[in-house]
Amino acid sequence: GQNIDQPTEMTATEGAIVQINCTYQTSGFNGLFWYQQHAGEAPTFLSYNVLDGLEEKGRFSSFLSRSKGYSYLLLKELQMKDSASYLCAVRNAGNMLTFGGGTRLMVKP
C-alpha cells in the first residue's frame, strides 16, 4: 500500500518563504506530484519529480529524495493568492496516483 504524510495546516507571511514537506511510503515509486487546490476548485498541477534533486519553476520549487521517501514544495515571495491547499501525490509502478491529505496554507499580510 501507500502512505503519504504532510502537515495539515501552515501559516506564513506575505513576501516570506514557506516549505511544505511530504513523506511517503510506496510499493514501486514512479513519480511525485504537487498540486495547488483553491477551495471549491479542482487541483492544478504545480510540479513533477521522478529523479532526486530540485526542480525550479518560477516562485515554486520542488525537491525529491527517493532514498528518504521525502519531498518538499518551496514557495518564495509569498502572495495572498497562494493561500490554498497543497496536495502531494505519489504515483506507483501501476501508474496510480495516491494523494496525501493536503496542507492548507494561509498567507497573512
Next chain:
Amino acid sequence: GAVVSQHPSRVICKSGTSVKIECRSLDFQATTMFWYRQFPKQSLMLMATSNEGSKATYEQGVEKDKFLINHASLTLSTLTVTSAHPEDSSFYICSARDVRGENTEAFFGQGTRLTVV
C-alpha cells in the same frame, strides 16, 4: 497544458434520482480516466479507474452498481450516480492521462459539486 472539461459544474438533485457527470479530454486522447471524490476539507479519494473500451476498476468500498462508469471513447468518460442519497453529496473530480506518454501528469476537470436534497 491539456484541457479536461467536466460537466456540469454544479448539480442539485432529489433523493432517489440519478445524476450523470461527463468528463471530456478536449485536445488529447485519454485511454485512462480517473474519478475522485472529495469531501469538505479532505483530500481526493480515488473512486475508480476508467479504461476506454473496458470495464472500470473500482477502489475498495466503492459500489460499482451505484457509481456507473462508462468510457465509450478516448475523449469521454461518464460517471452516473444512481439512486442518489444525501450522503452522496460531494465534490466529484475527473482526471485524464494523455495516451502519448506515461510521464505526463493527469489533467483534472473542473469538478462537479453534487448536492442531494
